Amino acid sequence: MTANLVNILMGGVFHAAILFLVAAGLQVVFGVQKIFNLACGSFYALGAYTGVSAVGYFTAHGGPPALFIIPLALGGLAVGLVGVVVERGLLRFVYDRDETFQLLLTFALVLMLEDLIRMTWGTAPVSTGGLYLNYGQARILGATVPVYNLIVIAASLAIALGIGWLLSRTVFGRIIRAAADNREMAEALGVDMRWVYVRVFTLGTMLGTLGGALVIPATAAMSEMGIELIVEAFAVVVIGGLGSMRGAFVGALVVGVLRSVAISVYPELEMLLIYLIVIAVLIWRPRGLFGTAAA
Amino acid sequence: MATTRREFLKVAGGAAAAGAVGFPAVARGQARPGVPSDPVKIGIIAIRAGIAAPVGTAGLRGTEWWAERVNKSGGILGRQVQLIVEEESNPKDTVERYRKLILQDKVEVVIGGISTGVTLALGPVAEEMDTPWLSWDGTTQKGVEETMPNPKWAFKSVDNEVEAIVAGTLTPKYFKGVQTIAGINNDYSYGHDCWETYQAVLKKMGMNVKPVLELFPKLGVTDFTSHIAAIQQAKPDLLMTSFWSGDATILMKQAAAVGLFKNMKGVFTTAGGVHDSLKKEFTPEGLLLGYNTMYFDDPKGSPLLKQFVREYKAKYNEYPAYESDHAYFNIESYKVAVEKAYAQTKQWPTKAQVVKALEGVEAESLSGTRSWRPDHIQMCNFYQGLTTHKNNYDFVTINPIEVVSTKTAMKPAGSKLLDWINGWKV
Numbered sequence: 272m273t274a275n276l277v278n279i280l281m282g283g284v285f286h287a288a289i290l291f292l293v294a295a296g297l298q299v300v301f302g303v304q305k306i307f308n309l310a311c312g313s314f315y316a317l318g319a320y321t322g323v324s325a326v327g328y329f330t331a332h333g334g335p336p337a338l339f340i341i342p343l344a345l346g347g348l349a350v351g352l353v354g355v356v357v358e359r360g361l362l363r364f365v366y367d368r369d370e371t372f373q374l375l376l377t378f379a380l381v382l383m384l385e386d387l388i389r390m391t392w393g394t395a396p397v398s399t400g401g402l403y404l405n406y407g408q409a410r411i412l413g414a415t416v417p418v419y420n421l422i423v424i425a426a427s428l429a430i431a432l433g434i435g436w437l438l439s440r441t442v443f444g445r446i447i448r449a450a451a452d453n454r455e456m457a458e459a460l461g462v463d464m465r466w467v468y469v470r471v472f473t474l475g476t477m478l479g480t481l482g483g484a485l486v487i488p489a490t491a492a493m494s495e496m497g498i499e500l501i502v503e504a505f506a507v508v509v510i511g512g513l514g515s516m517r518g519a520f521v522g523a524l525v526v527g528v529l530r531s532v533a534i535s536v537y538p539e540l541e542m543l544l545i546y547l548i549v550i551a552v553l554i555w556r557p558r559g560l561f562g563t564a565a566a
Numbered sequence: 567m568a569t570t571r572r573e574f575l576k577v578a579g580g581a582a583a584a585g586a587v588g589f590p591a592v593a594r595g596q597a598r599p600g601v602p603s604d605p606v607k608i609g610i611i612a613i614r615a616g617i618a619a620p621v622g623t624a625g626l627r628g629t630e631w632w633a634e635r636v637n638k639s640g641g642i643l644g645r646q647v648q649l650i651v652e653e654e655s656n657p658k659d660t661v662e663r664y665r666k667l668i669l670q671d672k673v674e675v676v677i678g679g680i681s682t683g684v685t686l687a688l689g690p691v692a693e694e695m696d697t698p699w700l701s702w703d704g705t706t707q708k709g710v711e712e713t714m715p716n717p718k719w720a721f722k723s724v725d726n727e728v729e730a731i732v733a734g735t736l737t738p739k740y741f742k743g744v745q746t747i748a749g750i751n752n753d754y755s756y757g758h759d760c761w762e763t764y765q766a767v768l769k770k771m772g773m774n775v776k777p778v779l780e781l782f783p784k785l786g787v788t789d790f791t792s793h794i795a796a797i798q799q800a801k802p803d804l805l806m807t808s809f810w811s812g813d814a815t816i817l818m819k820q821a822a823a824v825g826l827f828k829n830m831k832g833v834f835t836t837a838g839g840v841h842d843s844l845k846k847e848f849t850p851e852g853l854l855l856g857y858n859t860m861y862f863d864d865p866k867g868s869p870l871l872k873q874f875v876r877e878y879k880a881k882y883n884e885y886p887a888y889e890s891d892h893a894y895f896n897i898e899s900y901k902v903a904v905e906k907a908y909a910q911t912k913q914w915p916t917k918a919q920v921v922k923a924l925e926g927v928e929a930e931s932l933s934g935t936r937s938w939r940p941d942h943i944q945m946c947n948f949y950q951g952l953t954t955h956k957n958n959y960d961f962v963t964i965n966p967i968e969v970v971s972t973k974t975a976m977k978p979a980g981s982k983l984l985d986w987i988n989g990w991k992v
Binding site for chain 2: 274275278279281282283285286289385389393394395396398400401403404408415416417419420486489490491492493494495496498499530531534535538539541542
């Protein structure tokens, strides 16, 4: 019984860990730039594919398989720099346009990135083979849990704490918060918003690409993999509150664990349960659990 | 974006035709009397995006391989072959492209279609357009029974549920003591039908099994950790799945990470789309695995199959999926039918004459001879067996290879699937 409970919880928390990274990327971009980035799921897919390539290159060149997580994370982070290109090359032209244009542009990005992925990696699913099993299994209260899953959960938690520290303790964090609260005032005080936007968007992209890279050893990369996650990320955002990092954290946990419990107890309810929570939150707290009026 | 892709394909098709003109005269063959000299246009509907992209691509590559060989050896009755490829996407758009192939490109036949939703939409259109259509795949029973009962122009793939039927008949042989089963199948008609059929066959085979869990994740899910936790909780003796794309690999990998198959039998009815991604590291021995139609490592495989696999691997650095085989047979059977009709009339046959010639025709596929049943259903062999690590690859193969013909594993024309199974005398 305890083992089953642990299995269900660990399944949910693992899912939540990945979901958090994508949702956090979505949140940071919305919080500061007020852009609802539909392409964050595509960045996740891009990170996954890059992760596979980085690990493949590493092992093909004699890298010890036990250290595969290093090229994996570096590959995921490096491809996050595509955020600079997207922000400078595309997004900056629509900041002053109607929100519809921003949505259209980020949706166009979804389609473009999907084609780009197919052109680069082909149509067949790609994976890192059996490296996932390299770190073995841990026994937790009678349940068998892949150690890699624990590493991902720990990494996601560390990133959450890191973002918390960045936002609350650093100069950059103060600027971000100021820009999120009142862009005009921040600009009047001499903050170069171009500088802020390019960094914020790249940070958001990197969170997504790193999420994709970290998940990939446990799964296989498919060009449409982002679509699956983006729908859940939206649920996270609504539950947690638009623009709130704490909301992304709690929302991801709620969605991940509820999904896992639903699959074990009454599988037909998997998505329905999540949306019931979304509806309940919308009725009870329209701004989400941690949303603010400004966001 | 779709338009751009179509435009690109148009140019690519034109380039291919121009290339064909450049073939040495000896290789191009001489057109027979009564046969036009211009290339014969063949429309191809291929899915290259989304979850079915790997099999769609495999089907297209099998077709292109065929076209290259046929053109080098003189074409069909001396006519060079020109493929005009259109994208398979949603039913509405695909139907439009299908009409365009016939009305604008003036193709003589349309071949392809994988997704059940798309092929069900194409069926009635094929009947309207008076042009033969040979489907690669996408023919789950319920849909076919409802929308294409007596096709005149449409030629349909083998019943998809055959894989589950074959697995059901082999389960008592390999996994005798099983008492409880669980199923994880995709949440669409194929997944539901396979699970239902598999259980019906087990019952008919005298296995008194109790289903303890059924999961139907959406297509495209990449994290089955929670599903596996649910399976662990249900503790079935056997897990059955009809996953056939990347999800089969993911399930196998995530199951291995928690040692799911240490105390559980496994039945994977079809791995034909991703067989080479089922690495030994995470795919245990002793699972019942289906290869759908073509088994590339079959020591008894034909020289044609061996050549195809060799050249495919060399060109694309991967192994072909089962859809190459369906696609190869479809287009080869068209050639055979045209030649058969010509032998009678000494004229390039009309579309209606081709359809008549296709009925009951036999032609070579990559995995041996196949045929079209008079009711326009493809007849072929299925390959299933227990996974083994004893081979030269880094992925599992099956041994022994059980070869089951659709002549025995597919319901006869006109009957209902479950009625037919329930009527078996075992």
